[in-house]
Amino acid sequence: MEFFQKAKVVRLRSHHDKYMLADGDQENVFQDRNGCYMNAKWIVDVVENSNFIRLKSCYGKYLTASNMPFILRGTGKKVLQTLPTRLNSSIEWEPIREGVQVRLRTRYGQYLRGNGGLPPWRNTITHDVPHRTATANWILWDVDIVELRPQTQAPKPRPRPTPITPPNHSMNATPTNLSPCPSPSSSPLISEMDSLVKIDLRSPTTSESEDEIECLSPLKEGRIIFYDVGNDNGDIDDAKKESFFTFKGSCASELKDKLKEETGLDDIIVCCRNPLTTKLYPLHLQLPPNSIDMHVVVVPSSFKLQ
Known part of the structure; x- marks a missing residue:
């Protein structure tokens, strides 16, 4: 399942x-x-x-x-x-x-x-x-x-603000128990308010929302095809940088047509390299699933397989 x-x-x-x-x-x-x-x-x-x-x-x-x-x-x-x-x-x-x-x-x-x-x-x-x-x-x-299937993410719950409890005042206070009003610098209430953590209840700004959306890592469309062009012997010029493009197809024949368009060559063979023997072999089967990136070598049809 x-x-x-x-x-x-x-x-x-x-x-x-x-x-x-x-x-x-x-x-x-x-x-x-x-x-x-x-x-x-x-x-x-x-x-x-x-x-x-x-x-x-x-x-x-x-x-x-x-x-x-x-x-x-x-x-x-x-x-x-x-x-x-x-x-x-x-x-x-x-x-x-x-x-x-x-x-x-x-x-x-x-x-x-x-x-x-x-x-x-x-x-x-x-x-x-x-x-x-x-x-x-x-x-x-x-x-x-x-x-x-695209993954759906549950919305993050917004934090609740911390309630601020006012200081307790004696209900039995009388005018004789009242003391002169202390200065702001020495008031315990002011000191207590200064020690409270600042709570920001504002909604996120536009830039913050866009940053959060970009972090969701959406599924990419297609796969990246990296390719080199080889000669009749399958040799590649190491001085040339490997080229690449995005490919949305799923068949070897579609990939071959796309590589003809990218390279400007007509009579070609699309090959992959064996990671163990480093030899080239033609790509005739279906492409790997899940849009996995691929590295291929384009050689002329006169290339002789080893």
């Missing part, structure tokens, strides 16, 4: 290394290896006072465990996109952690499953209870956090 409590938008990757996508017909769901599409992103709604979540597609519809069988006489049932008039249990899923992966279970004990094999099962998604060992891992999903 901790995967989803901090996440606002996620992508789900099945055991077959394919992402769950919402179909453009706004009714079905399927699997695809390319997770760069907008319909691969799912908005997380946490159900209050429970361990269940709802997943909403880019079309504003919820991931739903239907009662319709996927095929005749089959145990698997269809998973659809629906928008019920009243929110019910069919759109609620319970995340169950399994190592670094999760299983998504319905209220009725069935699991979200990414199917493989031959048609009509290939790239389909159903909910079922696996009965064979060979398909037991088909209900395991990797969660890629695309956008974190």
Whole structure:
């Protein structure tokens, strides 16, 4: 559940290394290896006072465990996109952690499953209870956090002013007991008032409020991409300073197009450096989640991988 409590938008990757996508017909769901599409992103709604979540597609519809069988006489049932008039249990899923992966279970004990094999099962998604060992891992999903949920901070309580207790005067005082008025410098009341701590009940100034807002550390938009341009051998000119820019995408192909625009080069390969061997390897997979900053090297397509 901790995967989803901090996440606002996620992508789900099945055991077959394919992402769950919402179909453009706004009714079905399927699997695809390319997770760069907008319909691969799912908005997380946490159900209050429970361990269940709802997943909403880019079309504003919820991931739903239907009662319709996927095929005749089959145990698997269809998973659809629906928008019920009243929110019910069919759109609620319970995340169950399994190592670094999760299983998504319905209220009725069935699991979200990414199917493989031959048609009509290939790239389909159903909910079922696996009965064979060979398909037991088909209900395991990797969660890629695309956008974190903004943290809400409770307002700080304003301090209460300290009450000032006046000095006690004897109720039985008579004119014969009164003494001449002491001088201000020797009055015990003045001395007591001088020793009181000053209490400032003014509201904070505009600059103070702005400083407090700036200290909230809001989430940054996108990630910082640091890059160097190498030659055909992958060598980098150390005299040149590493360049950088802000990147809001989530796919290697989008990053490659952005680097073409930044460098002015057309036929390039985007590489990362192995921290152990210091060798370059091409970046083909999805970018790291949570908008982690990256260091890459841009080399010509004639570069030969070692």
